[in-house]
Amino acid sequence: MKNIFKLLFVLSIIVSFSNCTSEETSNIDNQEVNELLKAPNNVILENSFQILGERITGKKEGVEILDINYIDLPKDFKGLVANVEYSVDGEIKEVMIIRNIFELKFEKDTVIQFSKIDRSNSSVSAREGDIYISCSGAGCCHPSGTYNPNTGEITTSCKCEGNPGGNSSCIMKISDTKPSIDDAP
Numbered sequence: 001m002k003n004i005f006k007l008l009f010v011l012s013i014i015v016s017f018s019n020c021t022s023e024e025t026s027n028i029d030n031q032e033v034n035e036l037l038k039a040p041n042n043v044i045l046e047n048s049f050q051i052l053g054e055r056i057t058g059k060k061e062g063v064e065i066l067d068i069n070y071i072d073l074p075k076d077f078k079g080l081v082a083n084v085e086y087s088v089d090g091e092i093k094e095v096m097i098i099r100n101i102f103e104l105k106f107e108k109d110t111v112i113q114f115s116k117i118d119r120s121n122s123s124v125s126a127r128e129g130d131i132y133i134s135c136s137g138a139g140c141c142h143p144s145g146t147y148n149p150n151t152g153e154i155t156t157s158c159k160c161e162g163n164p165g166g167n168s169s170c171i172m173k174i175s176d177t178k179p180s181i182d183d184a185p
């Protein structure tokens with residue numbers, strides 16, 4: 001009987017320590033998520049991956065944020081440029097989110113299509129000051145951009161990385177609402 005009590009005591013201590021460890025791991029994961037959603041100049045893209053996924057797709061399920069790359073902007077600038085790679089029901093897509101930047105420069109020969117605004121099917125609308133750039137055309141088309149610190153200009157484009165011949169089929173779509181799941185590549 002004494003051995004059973006000792007065994008139960010040891011097991012309860014092990015369970016207690018494992019709960020503390022998993023809580024610490026959970027807090028670390030939340031801190032990492034917060035850092036991934038923060039631009040280098042400390043502007044927050046979104047509060048969570050779930051909200052970001054819903055904001056760019058309008059879907060609450062079947063969306064996974066795969067990668068976020070930011071263009072470095074001055075530390076005191078209150079905007080951001082984020083290229084978000086995501087998956088909707090297993091199909092990989094990209095969108096560039098530009099916040100609080102209203103003067104954009106486009107590469108020569110860029111074909112631009114302004115999206116029709118359909119606010120009726122948007123459960124989560126864009127944040128004020130957000131612009132979405134997505135690309136359609138050949139499967140290799142994706143949004144990209146650069147920042148010139150000397151002029152303060154953002155230059156955006158839709159390109160086929162590794163396949164420059166495919167660039168002519170790329171069409172840049174610009175909107176203040178999320179890109180349509182049907183038109184993004």
